[in-house]
Amino acid sequence: MSTDAPVTKRFKPYQLSIAFGVGIGTFTMISGIIPQLTGSKSTSLIHREVFGGIPTALQVAFYTVIPMMLIWGSLRFADRIRNWERGAPDKRKTTTKNVKRRLADYRSGVYMRTLLRDSAAGLMHSMIYFGFLVLLGVTTVLEIDHQMPEALKFLHGDVYRGYALTGDVAGLVFTGGVVWAIIRRYIQRPYRIRIKTKAEHALILGVLLAIGVTGFGAEMFRIAQGQAAGVNLDHERWSVVGYPLAQLVNGASAQTLTTWHQGWWVAHVLTFIVFLAILPITMLRHMFTSPLNMYLKDRERPKGAMKAMPNLTETSLESFGVHVIEEFTWKQLLDLDACTMCGRCTSVCPAHATGKPLDPREIILKSGEVMAATAAHAPGGKVSPPLSADAEIKIGANLLFERITAEEIWSCTSCKACDEICPVNIEILDKILDMRRYLSLMESNFPAQLGNAYRAMENQGNPWGMSQTDRGEWAKDLDVQILDPGAPFASEYLYWVGCAGSFDDKNKKVTQSMAKLLKRAGIDVAILGPSEMCTGDSARRSGNEYLFQMLAMPNVEMLNTMGVQKIITQCPHCFNTLKNEYPQLGGNYEVIHHSQLLEDLIESGKLDVTNATLEERITYHDSCYLGRHNDVYIAPRKVVGSIKGIEIVEMPRNGTKGMCCGAGGARMWMEEDIGTKVNDERAREAIATGATRIATACPFCYIMLDDGVKGAGKDESQIKVGDIAIHLLDALENGERSIANQSAPLAVSNSATSSQSFS
Numbered sequence: 001m002s003t004d005a006p007v008t009k010r011f012k013p014y015q016l017s018i019a020f021g022v023g024i025g026t027f028t029m030i031s032g033i034i035p036q037l038t039g040s041k042s043t044s045l046i047h048r049e050v051f052g053g054i055p056t057a058l059q060v061a062f063y064t065v066i067p068m069m070l071i072w073g074s075l076r077f078a079d080r081i082r083n084w085e086r087g088a089p090d091k092r093k094t095t096t097k098n099v100k101r102r103l104a105d106y107r108s109g110v111y112m113r114t115l116l117r118d119s120a121a122g123l124m125h126s127m128i129y130f131g132f133l134v135l136l137g138v139t140t141v142l143e144i145d146h147q148m149p150e151a152l153k154f155l156h157g158d159v160y161r162g163y164a165l166t167g168d169v170a171g172l173v174f175t176g177g178v179v180w181a182i183i184r185r186y187i188q189r190p191y192r193i194r195i196k197t198k199a200e201h202a203l204i205l206g207v208l209l210a211i212g213v214t215g216f217g218a219e220m221f222r223i224a225q226g227q228a229a230g231v232n233l234d235h236e237r238w239s240v241v242g243y244p245l246a247q248l249v250n251g252a253s254a255q256t257l258t259t260w261h262q263g264w265w266v267a268h269v270l271t272f273i274v275f276l277a278i279l280p281i282t283m284l285r286h287m288f289t290s291p292l293n294m295y296l297k298d299r300e301r302p303k304g305a306m307k308a309m310p311n312l313t314e315t316s317l318e319s320f321g322v323h324v325i326e327e328f329t330w331k332q333l334l335d336l337d338a339c340t341m342c343g344r345c346t347s348v349c350p351a352h353a354t355g356k357p358l359d360p361r362e363i364i365l366k367s368g369e370v371m372a373a374t375a376a377h378a379p380g381g382k383v384s385p386p387l388s389a390d391a392e393i394k395i396g397a398n399l400l401f402e403r404i405t406a407e408e409i410w411s412c413t414s415c416k417a418c419d420e421i422c423p424v425n426i427e428i429l430d431k432i433l434d435m436r437r438y439l440s441l442m443e444s445n446f447p448a449q450l451g452n453a454y455r456a457m458e459n460q461g462n463p464w465g466m467s468q469t470d471r472g473e474w475a476k477d478l479d480v481q482i483l484d485p486g487a488p489f490a491s492e493y494l495y496w497v498g499c500a501g502s503f504d505d506k507n508k509k510v511t512q513s514m515a516k517l518l519k520r521a522g523i524d525v526a527i528l529g530p531s532e533m534c535t536g537d538s539a540r541r542s543g544n545e546y547l548f549q550m551l552a553m554p555n556v557e558m559l560n561t562m563g564v565q566k567i568i569t570q571c572p573h574c575f576n577t578l579k580n581e582y583p584q585l586g587g588n589y590e591v592i593h594h595s596q597l598l599e600d601l602i603e604s605g606k607l608d609v610t611n612a613t614l615e616e617r618i619t620y621h622d623s624c625y626l627g628r629h630n631d632v633y634i635a636p637r638k639v640v641g642s643i644k645g646i647e648i649v650e651m652p653r654n655g656t657k658g659m660c661c662g663a664g665g666a667r668m669w670m671e672e673d674i675g676t677k678v679n680d681e682r683a684r685e686a687i688a689t690g691a692t693r694i695a696t697a698c699p700f701c702y703i704m705l706d707d708g709v710k711g712a713g714k715d716e717s718q719i720k721v722g723d724i725a726i727h728l729l730d731a732l733e734n735g736e737r738s739i740a741n742q743s744a745p746l747a748v749s750n751s752a753t754s755s756q757s758f759s
Contacts, residue, residue: 014081021074025067031143032063040149044156046235048164050146053225053258054265062269069276076280077288079378080337083371090329092296101298105425109294114423118344124180128208131174135215138167164238168219172241175212181205192343196361200282200388207275214268220245221261228254281384286340290424293338296331297425304629305580306433312546321437321543325371325398328431335426336368341387345418345428350660350682351411355675358411360418360428365389366403367431374398400435406445409435413678414541414665415624420656433665436543450542453669457547461533462499463669471497472529474508478515482529489562491526496578498571499534500699506706507699510723514570514594517725520732521607523597525568531558537573540581542666549585552577556587570594570723572625572632572698573664579630593626595636595697595724602642609642611735612728617647619691620724621682621705622658623698636697639724643731649689659685663700683708687719694721 011019041049051059094102108114112129116122141163145155155163182205185193219242226233227250236243249257278284301307310317322328345360346352352359368386373395375383395402409432418428439445456465472482474497481491495518501511518525536551559567567589569575579591601607620640626632633655641648653659662678672678683705686694694709696702706721722730 012085014078014085017074017078017081021071025070028070029063029067031147034147038149042150042153042156047156047160050142052222053261058266065273069273073276073280079375079383082377083375083383084330084333086326087328087330087333090331091300092331098298102295105297106291106295109424110291117421124177124184127173127177128181131170131177134166134170135174138163138170161235161238164236165240168239168241171212171215175209178205178208178212192347196341196343196387198388203278204282204284207271207278210271211275214264214271216241216245217264218261218268220249221257221264224250225254225257225261228252228257283341283387286338289334289338290340293334294425302580304576304625306540307430308584309545312549320441320545322434323400323438325374325400332427332431333371336364336371336386338424339364339386339426340424342423344421344423348417348421348657350413350415350662350678354678354681356411357405357407363404363408363428363431364426367400369393370395370398370400370403406439409439410447412665413660413662413667415660416628417660420628433541433543437545440543441545446542447670449670450666453538454544454547457534457539457551462503463534463538464499464503466503468530471502471532472527474502474511475515475527478512479519480515481526483526483531485531486561489564492524493566493568494564495525495527496567496569496574497527497532498569498574498699501570504699504703506702510570510699510702510725513725513729516729517598517607521601535574535577537577538666538669552582552585556582556585559587559589564589566590568592568594568597572623576625576629593632595639596632598639598728599635602639609732611739612643612731613645613735613738614643614731615645616692617649617690618693618695618727619649619651619686619689620695621686621701622654623701624660624664626697627658628656636724639728640695643728649691651685651689653685661701661704663704668700679704679708680711683712687712687714692719693727694719695724695727696721697724
């Protein structure tokens with residue numbers, strides 16, 4: 001007797017697609033049969049007769065072809081869903097903890113909030129989207145009323161008048177949106193749209209326009225035919241588009257108008273059939289895949305964290321990273337079909353903007369092409385690609401690097417601008433970093449300069465290649481406690497200085513300034529000095545997970561042994577790694593960036609900035625790893641804004657749209673020899689503000705912008721680049737000097753302490 005537990009069979013997602021299509025198709029077919037059996041019609045004079053003037057043969061064709069197209073479409077969607085099922089597992093289950101966030105993400109998408117970040121494109125798309133939804137609802141309501149027995153019919157009288165008005169206004173909005181889209185794509189032609197316009201865009205827009213135009217044409221001749229037949233249709237005045245159009249042709253005979261009405265009706269139905277035909281095989285599919293993708297946005301790991309990997313010294317895995325489609329997760333494969341090809345990611349990518357090989361949209365398109373061309377389960381062994389590809393592109397295997405080059409992957413600065421701006425929450429950066437893992441760990445295919453940084457991290461514990469014994473040298477003239485390795489931790493905070501703050505001459509000044517500010521505020525901190533090793537951010541972002549673990553695991557073990565609970569960092573890369581990724585290795589700490597701490601100290605009064613004064617103009621540059629990776633935008637601005645006398649100006653690209661300095665994603669250690677240097681481009685933007693000071697909150701940003709400003713011919717006497725801690729300390733010391741130079745002390749009123757905010 002078998003003791004095996006019974007196996008519970010569950011529907012697979014692709015089977016649910018087929019079931020849904022068959023269900024909707026069957027319901028549509030039945031909805032055509034029921035009225036024929038019941039024969040119920042409305043007796044109200046203010047109503048619309050369904051299929052009025054349409055021959056029975058055409059009605060039968062309607063209720064036969066439409067259900068068949070719905071079922072066919074569900075089968076094509078099932079093919080696509082089976083493609084996603086080829087991917088590796090991904091924890092995206094809806095739970096009681098995340099359901100609220102999931103629904104919020106979904107609403108944000110379907111309400112067009114994400115698209116409206118670009119107001120013009122968002123409004124245009126909203127007109128098409130909401131107009132189409134209302135028209136679909138209007139058609140559905142008419143069909144429901146069609147099924148009802150006479151006593152339950154509701155679409156008459158004032159209800160019908162409101163219905164007619166709603167339908168025409170929605171049709172006008174929808175058609176107007178389509179016309180706007182045509183003008184935008186083929187006349188205005190913005191760069192991100194122009195470079196990817198294909199024949200299928202013309203087909204899609206043509207079909208949508210035809211749906212709107214033929215709908216109004218059928219309505220126009222329906223009303224005109226009724227008037228010619230002597231029917232009182234004054235209530236159709238509420239059809240604010242169809243009724244005026246009908247007056248243009250109401251001199252023709254009833255028979256002629258009937259023929260024209262039937263012709264326009266057939267044209268309208270045919271365009272809808274074409275719409276159903278292209279829906280699953282063109283980028284129109286995003287009507288379904290994009291909302292689903294937005295619903296699944298929420299994930300277990302923090303926003304700034306890479307996917308965890310097993311201990312590479314113990315794992316039985318034989319391949320790491322991603323080089324074939326099946327190594328992406330199913331959610332990453334859904335991403336490929338959810339893309340709307342809008343190109344917003346292209347428009348904000350710093351690598352693309354400065355002439356590098358990378359285009360984030362191309363990563364999605366090329367990956368999607370590989371997935372589509374290797375769908376063995378589908379008819380012909382393939383499905384349609386995300387966007388129609390050039391005929392000469394041939395894909396013979398599921399290898400991603402058959403379409404994607406290593407140069408594209410290594411051009412990425414991991415700034416996350418593409419992810420942040422994507423209106424449908426596609427995770428582009430994850431895919432790039434997963435492919436980097438394969439290139440680095442499996443093929444050792446990485447830039448030569450990066451190899452130097454790897455060796456330095458492995459041998460010296462830092463990418464600068466400096467001796468670990470020099471880590472605490474910056475503090476030799478300051479009253480800073482350097483802990484012995486493994487000593488019990490008794491201070492309130494551990495100050496994690498980071499490699500740049502310990503070894504780079506520019507950033508040593510940041511560390512020293514921060515130490516002085518902490519002392520002024522009476523904050524008890526200690527540093528690890530020679531015991532501190534690189535957190536491993538550059539190793540991990542460049543795909544070298546083995547080196548990351550080699551650096552991170554001893555750090556975690558040391559911090560846990562010492563009993564460290566609170567950590568201050570001045571490097572957003574250290575901040576992100578310690579806060580978001582060390583928990584994957586058992587290191588759970590309260591990590592605060594120095595901008596956040598300074599903000600708290602100023603607001604609480606522990607750090608007295610009453611006399612902090614600078615009579616200068618200043619602009620702040622957002623760090624990608626502080627901003628887009630961790631959503632810290634306000635704290636550094638408040639710190640700078642606490643300084644009196646300054647004029648503050650934002651660069652055109654700021655906040656969530658800020659431009660990268662070019663050093664993230666381990667690009668700090670790679671030569672930039674293609675196109676314009678990213679830091680030069682950003683420096684020019686900062687200089688153009690007319691600022692005499694540029695504030696940063698990241699050591700990499702400090703180095704890159706300072707180099708860019710000097711490369712533009714500006715020395716420190718003209719523009720001073722520095723971390724917010726440097727500017728704040730300068731302001732405090734400047735204010736104190738001013739007071740000391742006066743013959744008598746000035747009493748500073750409380751009102752003078754109000755901080756200046758960014759405009």
